[in-house]
Amino acid sequence: MEIKQAVMVGTLESSDIQISISPNPNKGLEIQLQSVVNAQFGDSIIATITEVLESFGIKDAVVNAADRGALDWIIRARTQAACCRATETKFDWEGEN
Amino acid sequence: MQTAKLKRTSLYASGANAINMIQAAFYNEDCLVYDLEDSVPTSEKDSARLLVYNTVRYHRPADKYVLIRVNGIYSEYIDEDLEAAVRARPDAIRIPKVEYPEEAARICQRITEIETAAGMEVGKIEVWCNIESYLGLINAYEIATADPRIVALALGAEDYTASMKSHRTKAGAEIFYARNALLTACRHAGVEAIDAVFSDINDIEGLKEDTALTRNLGFDGKTCVHPRQIDIVNSFFTPSPKEIKYALRVLEAVEQGKLQKKGAVTLDGSMIDKPMELRARTTLAQAEAAGIKIGGDQL
Numbered sequence: 001m002e003i004k005q006a007v008m009v010g011t012l013e014s015s016d017i018q019i020s021i022s023p024n025p026n027k028g029l030e031i032q033l034q035s036v037v038n039a040q041f042g043d044s045i046i047a048t049i050t051e052v053l054e055s056f057g058i059k060d061a062v063v064n065a066a067d068r069g070a071l072d073w074i075i076r077a078r079t080q081a082a083c084c085r086a087t088e089t090k091f092d093w094e095g096e097n
Numbered sequence: 098m099q100t101a102k103l104k105r106t107s108l109y110a111s112g113a114n115a116i117n118m119i120q121a122a123f124y125n126e127d128c129l130v131y132d133l134e135d136s137v138p139t140s141e142k143d144s145a146r147l148l149v150y151n152t153v154r155y156h157r158p159a160d161k162y163v164l165i166r167v168n169g170i171y172s173e174y175i176d177e178d179l180e181a182a183v184r185a186r187p188d189a190i191r192i193p194k195v196e197y198p199e200e201a202a203r204i205c206q207r208i209t210e211i212e213t214a215a216g217m218e219v220g221k222i223e224v225w226c227n228i229e230s231y232l233g234l235i236n237a238y239e240i241a242t243a244d245p246r247i248v249a250l251a252l253g254a255e256d257y258t259a260s261m262k263s264h265r266t267k268a269g270a271e272i273f274y275a276r277n278a279l280l281t282a283c284r285h286a287g288v289e290a291i292d293a294v295f296s297d298i299n300d301i302e303g304l305k306e307d308t309a310l311t312r313n314l315g316f317d318g319k320t321c322v323h324p325r326q327i328d329i330v331n332s333f334f335t336p337s338p339k340e341i342k343y344a345l346r347v348l349e350a351v352e353q354g355k356l357q358k359k360g361a362v363t364l365d366g367s368m369i370d371k372p373m374e375l376r377a378r379t380t381l382a383q384a385e386a387a388g389i390k391i392g393g394d395q396l
Contacts, residue, residue, distance in 0.1 A: 081144035
């Protein structure tokens with residue numbers, strides 16, 4: 001799925017994560033993570049973000065994630081919302097059945 | 098289909114605020130309401146919906162009655178809110194500003210359609226209707242009986258008084274009729290009645306007076322605006338040892354009267370009538386729901 005606009009979702013408050021997505025035509029996924037727990041959970045955070053991007057069929061994008069200690073389901077929710085906004089699509093609720 | 102879970106206190110957690118949602122699970126409220134409506138800015142309706150969905154579906158607190166308050170029935174967000182809220186599998190969905198039974202029935206029908214499409218058990222999700230206007234109050238009984246999913250009505254005093262052109266006061270004389278009318282409708286319909294918030298979070302004595310009135314009128318619970326109100330409100334809806342002991346004595350006297358085939362039974366010189374017996378049973382049921390252990394066979 002194509003990134004149609006640069007977007008930002010989430011906050012820099014404690015326990016949240018701010019996800020920015022912008023176009024990156026034909027250059028694949030580039031994910032940059034800033035996190036106070038990068039050493040412990042960086043790979044896990046990036047894996048969650050990548051999984052959500054792939055579920056949307058996004059192959060080319062620049063993603064900047066500023067993490068403030070967000071738990072896994074919050075990372076997932078913020079990334080899902082960012083993907084919807086960036087691709088200008090509604091969330092596929094039937095896919096959650 | 099009404100659940101036996103306590104509903105003494107309801108606390109809202111904004112769907113726009115991750116830390117607020119996480120912290121809300123650690124207080125002592127009986128009901129946690131994840132909010133998609135008033136606490137969420139228009140620009141964040143989409144992200145809040147996904148945050149609430151993921152929280153309730155995958156990480157809901159196990160020891161609480163979990164609700165999701167969706168946006169207004171006529172808002173542009175309601176359809177997608179319901180798609181998310183039903184699939185999140187909360188205990189209940191709370192609908193704001195209900196004024197007509199047809200509105201409540203329509204939302205319940207939509208919940209059924211989504212449950213069916215998602216392969217979920219149909220009818221498991223309950224519904225609370227917020228009554229926040231004079232029209233909602235006039236139609237309260239019809240709203241409460243519009244669908245078997247509806248298990249509670251909750252009074253929203255700020256919008257109600259605005260619809261009445263009343264002025265909101267701490268003493269609450271302007272909502273005294275609404276409280277009684279809502280309660281009467283709820284009792285007749287067999288659903289629970291949840292009272293309005295006490296807005297001044299710094300006035301603890303005022304909260305106690307207001308909650309005493311809430312309890313004495315007969316409400317089943319009260320919505321809280323701040324975590325610091327929770328323990329105080331809970332205490333008013335939890336029977337004291339003295340009340341429990343008296344309730345046990347009342348029921349014991351009733352039982353003795355039956356065994357002795359007495360038409361009239363007295364306790365401490367006073368006649369025990371049916372309403373007293375009913376109140377005693379209610380007290381013990383509340384105590385049991387609150388986790389208070391009571392000996393004997395009366396329960």
